[in-house]
Amino acid sequence: MEFTLTNMLSWWQWMIVAAVPPAIISLYFLKLKRRPIEVPSTYLWHKSIEDVHVNSIWQRLRNSWLLLLQLLVVLLIILTLLRPDWKGQQLGGKRLIFLIDNSASMRATDVGPSRLEEAKRRVGQMIERTNAGDTAMVISFSDAARVEQQFTNDRQQLQRRVKAIRPTQRSTSLLDALRTASGLANPGHVAEDTGDLAVAEALPAKLYILSDGKFPAVTGFSLGHLTPEFVPIGRSDADNVAIAAFSVRRSEADRELYQALARVKNYGTDEATVMVALYREGQTEESDNAELTIPPGEDRSAIFELGAVEPCVLRAKLDVDDDLADDNEACAIVSPAQPANVLLITAGNEPLEMAVQTDSVARIAQVEIKGPDYRQEKTYLDNAAGGVYDLVIYDRCVPKTMPQANTLFLGVLPPSGGWKAGAQVAMPQILPSPSDHPLMRWVKLGDVALLEGTPLKIPSGGSTLIDSPNGAMMAVAPRERYEDVVSGFVIVGEDTGEDGKPRRYIGTNWPIRPSFPAFIFNLFEYLGSGAAVTEGDNVSPGRPVELDAPAPGAQLRVRPPKGKVIDARQVKPGKFSFMGTDDLGVYEVLWKKKRQRRFAVNLFHSDESDIRTDEKPAIKIGYVDVNASTGWVAASRQFWKVLLLLGLAVLMLEWYIYNRRVYL
Amino acid sequence: MPETSTLLSPELLAKLETMELVSRKIFRGRMKGERRSPRKGQSVEFADFRNYVPGDDLRFVDWNTYARLEKLFLKIFLEEEDLHFYVLIDTSASMDFGTPTKLHYAKQLAAALSFIALIRSDRVRIETLGQPGSQPGAVFRGRQSLWQMLDHLETIEPDEPVPLAEGVKNFCLRNPGKGIVVLLTDLMEKSGYEAALKYLVSRNMDVYVVQILSAEEVDPDVQGDLRLVDCEDGNTAEVTISVPLMKRYKQTLAAFVDGARDFCNRRGMVYLLARNDVTVEELVTGFLRTRGLVR
Known part of the structure; x- marks a missing residue:
């Protein structure tokens, strides 16, 4: 925001204007005719006004509200003559689409409470600045897009839906969100004998993408009537150390024994020293701790000798204070070899x-x-x-x-x-x-x-x-x-x-x-x-898991790390699919209330863990490079009319005070 | 002789008939009156015995004691004398203010108190502050002097302003005797009232200071930008009436009244504030009675 004034008058005109306030003050003193009143004694009056010094000029001015109001009116008029305006910013476009990234990397806390909250805050600001009649649509996206709010000009509704967006643990794919957004802007075409016809009138829209940009370049997409604006969220010096992989394997020396391997990668800009702790069913021992010193951009592995293991859940935890906590823990289900x-x-x-x-x-x-x-x-x-x-x-x-x-x-x-x-x-x-x-x-x-x-x-x-x-x-x-x-x-x-x-x-x-x-x-x-030593492959958050039925006609249910037990969906005889892998952690597959197997959902995703944004953030959509912008376009708002109305209001107040003899 | 007066109504006269002035001190009077005197005399009230000495009036020998003791004792009786009651009225221009004017109010009050004194055979002297130093004021005595006294009061008019202290000093010089003095004034003296009151105290008189203020002074009904002109010396004060100023004026007035009361109380004087919107009847039968000037 920038406040500017425009000179509308020449110097001699300004001289005249500048002479008005002194003129009013002198007129005030000239016009002040005090009514003489005879009193028995001025003794008490003198004593009363001794400390006030009623005759001093400032005392007179202080007591004269009418004079002050007149001066205020003149000042407002002078300000009006200066044509003040705000060189502000507003959103460009009549149809706005907000794409808000809620993937795992947006849970990073390098800005605001989190990147997602910062993105939501900015979208909230943008919605506030929309002009009357502008319509907007809100889409959240991770590896899949979700329309939070269809096109509407109801700002309250838009704000509510933006606030309702929750973070996910999923990876990022912009393509799905772009396809969803382009539905109205780029209507489909039908082939006719005479040529290609659009099935509906194209409605151009401005596309605001609020993301940290940690996703691969989008290929095979044409923006058409969409005008993209990339609003980067996040810092280029964000700090993160992540467990990039966690697995259990047989020991090379003795095939009867097992060892767990945690690969830890430093995505930060400084060398990091982290403590990796291994928990077996929630318990840890001193030997289950390893300290790793990792140069920036490199990874190091910690190997824990497990010996002969029983089926259990192993968790690896990083004791580190970084900007993304979700990838500081990983789990694996150990199930010693079944023939x-x-x-x-x-x-x-x-x-x-x-x-x-x-x-x-x-x-x-x-x-x-x-x-x-x-x-x-x-x-x-x-x-x-x-x-x-x-x-x-x-x-x-x-x-x-x-x-x-x-x-x-x-x-x-x-x-x-x-x-x-x-x-x-x-x-x-x-x-x-x-x-x-x-x-x-x-x-x-x-x-x-x-x-x-x-x-x-x-x-x-x-x-x-x-x-x-x-x-x-x-x-x-x-x-x-x-x-x-x-x-x-x-x-x-x-x-x-x-x-x-x-x-x-x-x-x-x-x-x-x-x-x-x-x-x-x-x-x-x-x-x-x-x-296989580890039961089931690692599952990425949000990915479906295929489950085999233990017996014909069996109905499988899954207990996620948080929340209630969910029925798995049967896709074909003997095959089930479970989609609700949104949370990180261990899921249990149940049949007749007995555990059949377990699988772990871990965020082993380098794009999501590498939370550093680029120095010059930009994303590529098709052949178009979209550079970072703030999302705002310059706009000026003049408010001399407001000042004039204010002056009028002050004038009316003065009239009221004069007529009602209000003594303050 | 007029049968009515603007100063005292018949109803008030009837009420005042039953009252009398109370002096907190016993003063020597000049003529025989109805009050005890420090001098021994011939009243019916017994005071003491003393030994007979040749030349004493044999009528006062207590023969009963002689019969019993065979010694001659003389019975001494208290003398009853009159009381000197002075009314000193401030006739400065500031007293000619208000409705009724403070001077009129002062005259009414003086008439009422003087009437009480007259019916008790006390000696009443009414003086004004502006009175020349060598010319003593008129003296009234006895009920028959009532109309003279009222006439005298009627003739009192606002006078040239005389400083309060000077007026009181002249009064004291003119009247060396002791008695009760009631000073009726507004105490609005730019040089201060303290010196004046000290003169009265020094005469060892029983002093009552009645400060008379008009309702307009206590609660001024003024507004706007004003130039206040002092009616006595033409001094001006320019004010713009505002709520804070009015508040401050009232605070000053309250402080002034409290100061005067405190000054009087410390020196054995009785202070009384009278407003001209309170009737004289109410003042005499109510406030003055509670203050002990009349009973």
Whole structure:
């Protein structure tokens, strides 16, 4: 706000105006004719006015309200002549859309009570400054958008809805909010013979995005008639140390023992020294504390030896005073290995059968070996569709439909999933590409030779496990919540001999190398969920969780960390989906009031934890760079009319005092 | 001789008939009256015995005592004498103010008190402050002097302003005797009233100071920008009437009245404030009675 005055008069005119107040004062003294009154004695009057000094000029002025009011009128008129105005700010646009970010990073407390509260406060101010007739809409967004208030010109209603916006723990995606906002500004088009026609008249709107800008650039969106204004919330020197990952794994030294690993990242600008404490079912010991000194922008890991563990909830807590508290705690559900349920369907593969029946494998998996005919049996079909198996190995055979399980295909391609194979090559050479995939841990293939192999074309999202100059010989790719491993070579192959009888041959020397049992072990540990130490994957806040029914017809319920038990929604027979993962913490899945499993919701999101805003905040929407602004446009408001009315009111007051002889 | 007076109504006269002046001191009078005197005399009231000495009037020998003791004793009786009652009226211009004027009110009060004195055979002298120093005021005695006294009062008019102290001093010089003196004034003396009252105290008189103020002085009904002119010396005070000023005036007046009362009480004088909107009858039968001047 800036107050300005405009000179409307020339110097000689000002001289005349400036002479008015002294003239009034002199006229006042001239006109003051005191009425003489004879009194018995002025003795008491003199004594009364001695301390007042009634004859002094200031005393006269003090007692003359009429004079003061006249001077006030003149001053108001002079001020009016100066044409005062406020160089203020107001919102531009007639249709306003407020997009308020309420993702996890907006819970940071580097500004105001929190960034979200600051954003709400600013929107409140903006709504107050809207002009009469302006309509506004309020949308809150995290990973999904929510229309808090449709277009209205009711400021009270808008303020109420803005105040009602609550913070979430979710990640940020602006795209959904932009699509919601553009509904009226960019109406859809229909194709006609004569051309493209808009289905409704476009209503341009001004889009105010109040966010910390911690989200990826929006692509594939055209602003059209939306004019964006980015109002950044937050500070570039915000301080945050976060638990970036928290997991439990088997100890490398002793597979019977476990260890917890907390990866802590410093998102601040200064080196941070933090204490990481591990809590087992709410209890902590001295050995469960680790101090980490983390340079800015780097991460450090704290490893806690757990020994042999019982099923429990582990929590890692950071003892640090930073601007975002939500990522200072993480939890994991520890569930020591239950033997994985593995089905091997093979027409005969001795090396593999031997490898899956070793003692070390038997500790982590229960392997069932069946022939190819088993694929048609009802038991298989029910179990495969019901998610009974953790891992199914198809050796040179394929199922009709993919099972609800992780799979390994040897020498064949899965019936679905986009896998393709190239021409078979003889003696492909294995490249020593160091794959960091968990399946290939401790697996050295330098001494492995293949008799023949089929290069694989991997579906999107997959990665190569064994590479050759001709292409991938083994690869892994995700399928829904499962993973499929496909091998382009066989361990034991089968062809027709010279005598016309089928004969078996060894396709690779891998089974006799030390790396083979290691691979099998990794396979069971990684793809057989029974080997997983942590129960369930980490779930991001707001993400749906798929739950398997423990028995046909079961109804699952979920108890969140806060609040009441909620029914999970059945999406198909045996499959449930739970959407209410808004809070961080441990959720319990219940069936018949008994706990079936637990899963943890943690904020392991670098965009949300990295709460520092950019020095020059800007966001990118499509091809448009939206730089930070305050959201205001300059506006001036003249109020000489108000002053004139005020002068008139003072004049009327003077008239009243004069006529009613009010003595103050 | 007029049968009525503007100063005393017949009803008031009837009430005053039953009253008498009370002197807190016993003074020597000049003529035989109705009051006890410090001198021994021939009243019926016994005072004392004393031994007979040759030459004493044998009529006062107590023969009963002689018969019993065979010694001659003389009975001494108290003498009853008249009381000197002085009324001193301030006739300055400031007293000619108010409705009725303070002077008129003072004359009414003087008439009432003088009447009480006359019917008790006291000696009444009415004087004014402006009276020349060598010329004593008229003396009235006995009920038959009532109309003379009233006539005298009627003739009193506002006079040239004389300082209060000077007027009282002259009064004291003219009247060396003792008695009751009632000073009727407004005490509005710029040089102060203290010196004047001290003169009266020094004469060892029984002094009553009646300060007469008009209702207009106690609660002035004025407003606006005024130039107040003193009716005695023409002195002016320019004021703009406001609520704070009126408040301060009343505070000053209250302080002035309290000061005068305190001054009088400390010196054995009786102070009385009279407002001209309180009737003389009310004042005499009410306030003066409670103050002990009359009973």
